[in-house]
Amino acid sequence: MSTAAATRAAAARTPRRRRRGGGGERVAPYVFLAPFIFLFLVFLVLPIIVALYTSFFQTQRSGLGFGGGDGQKFVWFDNYALAFSNPGFIESFGRVLLFGAVQVPVMLAFSLVLALLFDSAVVRWKRFFQLSVFLPYAVPSVVAALIWGFLYQPRVSPIVEGLTSIGVPVNFLAPGTVLWSIANVAVWSVVGVNMIILFSSLQTVPREMYEAARIDGAGELRMALQIKLPMILPALILTMLFSVIGTLQLFNEPMTMRSVTSNISGDYTPNMAVFSATTLGGDINLGSAMAIVIGLVTFVLSVIVSVLSNRKRGSAK
Amino acid sequence: MALTSKRSGALSALALTTVSALLLTGCASGGDAPSAEAGPVTLEFWGWAPGLETAVELWNEENPNTQIEFFRMTGDDGAKIPAAIDAGTAPDVVQMSVHSIPGHIINNRLTDISEYTEGLEEQFTASSWKGVSYNDGVYAIPQDSGPTGLMYRKDLFEQHGVEVPTTWDEYLDAARALKEADPELHIAQFSPNETGLWLETVWQNEGTWYGIDGDAWTVGIDNEASQEVAEVWQTLLDEDLVKVVDMWTPEYWAEVNAGTIATINYAAWFPGLLEESAGDLAGKWAVAPSPRYDGLDTAGETGGSVDVIPEGTEHVEQAVEFTTWLNSSPEALEILITEGGLFPSALTGLESESLLQPEEYFGGQVINEVFAGEATKVPDTWVEGPSFDLAQDQLKDAFAQVANGKLTFAEALTQVQESTVQDLKDMGLNVK
Numbered sequence: 224m225s226t227a228a229a230t231r232a233a234a235a236r237t238p239r240r241r242r243r244g245g246g247g248e249r250v251a252p253y254v255f256l257a258p259f260i261f262l263f264l265v266f267l268v269l270p271i272i273v274a275l276y277t278s279f280f281q282t283q284r285s286g287l288g289f290g291g292g293d294g295q296k297f298v299w300f301d302n303y304a305l306a307f308s309n310p311g312f313i314e315s316f317g318r319v320l321l322f323g324a325v326q327v328p329v330m331l332a333f334s335l336v337l338a339l340l341f342d343s344a345v346v347r348w349k350r351f352f353q354l355s356v357f358l359p360y361a362v363p364s365v366v367a368a369l370i371w372g373f374l375y376q377p378r379v380s381p382i383v384e385g386l387t388s389i390g391v392p393v394n395f396l397a398p399g400t401v402l403w404s405i406a407n408v409a410v411w412s413v414v415g416v417n418m419i420i421l422f423s424s425l426q427t428v429p430r431e432m433y434e435a436a437r438i439d440g441a442g443e444l445r446m447a448l449q450i451k452l453p454m455i456l457p458a459l460i461l462t463m464l465f466s467v468i469g470t471l472q473l474f475n476e477p478m479t480m481r482s483v484t485s486n487i488s489g490d491y492t493p494n495m496a497v498f499s500a501t502t503l504g505g506d507i508n509l510g511s512a513m514a515i516v517i518g519l520v521t522f523v524l525s526v527i528v529s530v531l532s533n534r535k536r537g538s539a540k
Numbered sequence: 541m542a543l544t545s546k547r548s549g550a551l552s553a554l555a556l557t558t559v560s561a562l563l564l565t566g567c568a569s570g571g572d573a574p575s576a577e578a579g580p581v582t583l584e585f586w587g588w589a590p591g592l593e594t595a596v597e598l599w600n601e602e603n604p605n606t607q608i609e610f611f612r613m614t615g616d617d618g619a620k621i622p623a624a625i626d627a628g629t630a631p632d633v634v635q636m637s638v639h640s641i642p643g644h645i646i647n648n649r650l651t652d653i654s655e656y657t658e659g660l661e662e663q664f665t666a667s668s669w670k671g672v673s674y675n676d677g678v679y680a681i682p683q684d685s686g687p688t689g690l691m692y693r694k695d696l697f698e699q700h701g702v703e704v705p706t707t708w709d710e711y712l713d714a715a716r717a718l719k720e721a722d723p724e725l726h727i728a729q730f731s732p733n734e735t736g737l738w739l740e741t742v743w744q745n746e747g748t749w750y751g752i753d754g755d756a757w758t759v760g761i762d763n764e765a766s767q768e769v770a771e772v773w774q775t776l777l778d779e780d781l782v783k784v785v786d787m788w789t790p791e792y793w794a795e796v797n798a799g800t801i802a803t804i805n806y807a808a809w810f811p812g813l814l815e816e817s818a819g820d821l822a823g824k825w826a827v828a829p830s831p832r833y834d835g836l837d838t839a840g841e842t843g844g845s846v847d848v849i850p851e852g853t854e855h856v857e858q859a860v861e862f863t864t865w866l867n868s869s870p871e872a873l874e875i876l877i878t879e880g881g882l883f884p885s886a887l888t889g890l891e892s893e894s895l896l897q898p899e900e901y902f903g904g905q906v907i908n909e910v911f912a913g914e915a916t917k918v919p920d921t922w923v924e925g926p927s928f929d930l931a932q933d934q935l936k937d938a939f940a941q942v943a944n945g946k947l948t949f950a951e952a953l954t955q956v957q958e959s960t961v962q963d964l965k966d967m968g969l970n971v972k
Contacts, residue, residue: 281968282647284967284968285968286969286970287646287675287752288645288646289646289674305966373790376789376790378790378795378798379791397944398940398944482788482789483789484789485731485733485786486944488937488940489934489936499933502619503929503930504963505622505647505929505967509966
């Protein structure tokens, strides 16, 4: 009786212990993830919730606004209506989309060509050149914009003075050209890092494929186009996605270059418009609504880019 | 079941840590415990003017019961202030631009100190006191100001035989004469990014961007005084008498150094910068009173800085006592003028011997005699308004279009007038 009970108890205990052990394994990853989850919640989810919350309120004032009496009033989507009725804010989206439509392909083409060149056997001193291309990425964007701003300015820029002296009058800071001058800074800054991503992806392509291709008589160009490019397509799409997001977040370069030219308005890019509404206008509610709009547009664009690229990848197979 | 409760336990633990972390930060920054005793109090003071350290040291020696802890603001520190006041963690005294006062008042960020400032009015220039008082309230103590004077290239005027203009009409004639003598030479620069150059002249012409009418704000960005200023500028621009170049840029200083800009009609604090950035031109500059408008003997002003007592400060009386001493006592002004190169708002400061010293850079001229004389002639018509920063930025953008020939000055003013009225309405304020 006692032995039977003991056996039964032991039998019952074993699976229970096993289950408990399994539970422990399930907890471990969450313990390791906890710091991330904590930071994710505090610095990403919470701000979004707070922004969403504030975007539905407006500060109530009366008369001159002196002497207080102000409170927050729930106004539904009034701030969003205000954001959309602000022509500067709407135009800023058009501007960055135009910017992205030009800057992203140009920058990716540069990165891709460089990555393919570094991967091929024809380039010597690879490390040196790779570092040279990558180095601008180590320069903070504000500093980069300052340096380029200097190079763009008449009277102080050797480039402008040089071109003018040989009869090519240029104005890098004119209303029509300043956007592309900013694009140039952006390209200069990020070509290197995208090149590295694409290059690392190229390194993972099995070398046997090249051998096989060579035996079949393929040249470097044909290999690049028909083997390397399809193999690194996922990395290319990743860099494209990052670039599209980066375009919509454009802030540092135009904000910095604003100190050398008045042809960059205070609401030149969507993020600058938010900055202007909150710091200059002191309207945190409107700024929150604008920020939510930017977030949504970025999200939608990212989805479009990934859906389109998935379809393309599918058809490529 | 067991698993669910464990998971929710972990989640609530996480939530708890989040909350306690937030609480902790809240506590740490809001930690000043109120002391009811009349013992020595310590006030925190944030400012940027050079020389404030020395002045604070002197005060601390003489006033053991009110000790000041000074923190030097650099760069973006000013941007932290509104959030700090809202969170109740702001310093007790803060230096800020006079233009930003109303914006903070309507957000309940500043203490009305009028009960401690009786009779103080007479100690400051009329225009600077106007900038800190609204209706019956006083919201700051003026610190420095920027009365306008005409800095001009004495050598170039002499070389081309052109008289230094005393009215704006003469200014236009002088501009044409200089241009004729040397096509490269412009009488001034037009800088879309620096509204101070514009604002000072509107102020001189007894204009103002804002006004108060009963319990409503008025906006005067395109009023008559402004449009008169616009006319002069439009003529200068149309006849190519001004060099279009953004101020403060390396390009701007290159133009100044190259001698293509003959006059700079700007604030009393500008000569120091001029000396710093155009050292080679020593002895070639001189200062005269700004050209006048018909029938007016008034001077311009760009506005200066003030010291405010943020809402939530406990020792308001002591804070006002200190700021009053700092900005109106001869010994404090002496320090701020000699060490900080500050142009005081207090009348005693304008008579200070250390202010009225000959300047080597200006060929030994006592330039501050001119500026001090101008300071007392600044009309007290200018009223600061709650959306100043925004209006200023919109004006910059509109002026950029003027520079590109897409708008005229008059149109730019009308455009910014409209957007400023709308901005005030969006803030929920009464606008007439």
